[in-house]
Amino acid sequence: MENINRSFLGTGWSFPPHFDSEGSKTKMLSDEADIQSSLEILLSTKRGERVMRSDYGCDLHELVFEPLTTTFKTYIIDLIRTSILYHEPRIEVEKIELNDTGELEGRILITITYKVRATNSRFNFVFPFYKTEGTELT
Template identity: 35%
Template sequence: MATQRDFLGIGWKFPLQVNAAGRIAQARHEQRIEEGIYLVLATAKGERPMLPEFGCGIHDLVFEPNNPRTVARAVQAVREGLTRYEPRIDVLDVSASAAPERENLLLIRVSYRIRANNAIGNLVYPFYIREAG
């Protein structure tokens, strides 16, 4: 029985998991798109040998100072990565700020619209600039 959201896709859950029945867990519909966004953000450029440009440039900011310039560069890198590698969404807004009392952590907020059904989504991606000290 097909549902109205089947066109959004079904695929392996990210990160790869096994369900209680011993099968590979699956992500469905909007969850699949959200996991695709996390995949783009979590992948550093050059990490995939067959797709060296895939990913997000925020990983170039590791060990940079947590200042407005770094925040602006992170926002731009996230926007560019998602615009290029997640064609199922329109990026509405990207913002970032330092986590309270955690100067090594940037909280990157992404608001997006799923093109197929105009559903609005958002997520917060934690990005560690430096190791905890």
């Protein structure tokens, strides 16, 4: 009998997809790891990028050239909170913080503290948002 994963928090493909040496099975993520992967995908996806889900994404890339004023930081936090609210129902966001100490290097760290609704477990997720492409850095 085949081993069936009965994870109640969800199971999905790892991203980017990884296949075993025979190429017949893909690496799967379950539970909290699936949620973390989902958050990373959500924050790095542009709206309209997914063909069947044109409303999916966070559009952080459009904010690259904006100054990091207090008002704009509040806007970024609200954008992230709203995207998670609509597209990741398994969690409840408790706090979102922006660490802009690396702004001169083109990096902002976004820390999301959240609670998994089904288990009442708390987790942190840190997403590095780069304001410049990593291909030309020295």
